[in-house]
Amino acid sequence: MKVLMLNGSPHEHGCTDTALREVASALEKEGVESEILWVGKGPVRDCTACGACRKLGGRCVFDDQVNEALEKAAAADGFVFGSPVYYAHPSGAALSFLDRLFYAAGPDVFRLKPGAAVVSARRGGTTASLDALNKYFTISQMPVVSAQYWNMVHGNSPDEVRQDLEGMQIMRTLGRNMAWLLRCIEAGKAAGVPLPEREPAQRTNFIR
Secondary structure, eight states: OEEEEEEOSSOTTSHHHHHHHHHHHHHHHTTOEEEEEEOOSSOOOOOOOOOHHHHTTSOOSSOSHHHHHHHHHHHOSEEEEEEEEETTEEOHHHHHHHHHHHHHHOSTTTTTOOEEEEEEESSSOHHHHHHHHHHHHHTTTOOBOOOSSOSEEEOSSHHHHHHOHHHHHHHHHHHHHHHHHHHHHHHHHHTTOOOOOOOOOOOOOSOO
């Protein structure tokens, strides 16, 4: 089993990475492999809704790390998306990255795979940022993994984040809960539990 993580911060080894690595440590202790993919410092193109990904077999026309993530996502069993809080929302790079990732992937890559969001802030804006990230999961039929509190850490540097003892505990709990749910899904498959019935999609437009 493997969990793919996204570090949506421009700082490769900053506060968001510190939180994700605590989750990864807990996963490792539970026998679950993980990988952290960093969005980098450069600009991330927005999705232009061009539809080219449908013709390219689930690849984005902008050939960057999003396509690398798409390849890794297909083989992953679970996901953790992390972002710093900027103006009470996830980083623009994280949102642009995830918009293209989910749009290009289509409905099958993420369906029924557990996902969790992690945010890092100096002080405020965490719950609004978590809400934005969790919507990627709930539109994709993904079980959302939680901990004993909202998945957030506080601090202005990695050292300060490590001093957030409650936040670090939340990250460890999140890792253990993710591992447990992955094992439950694996056990269900082994026992022959069928996947939920999938109805044909219905789309209703509110302006006619």
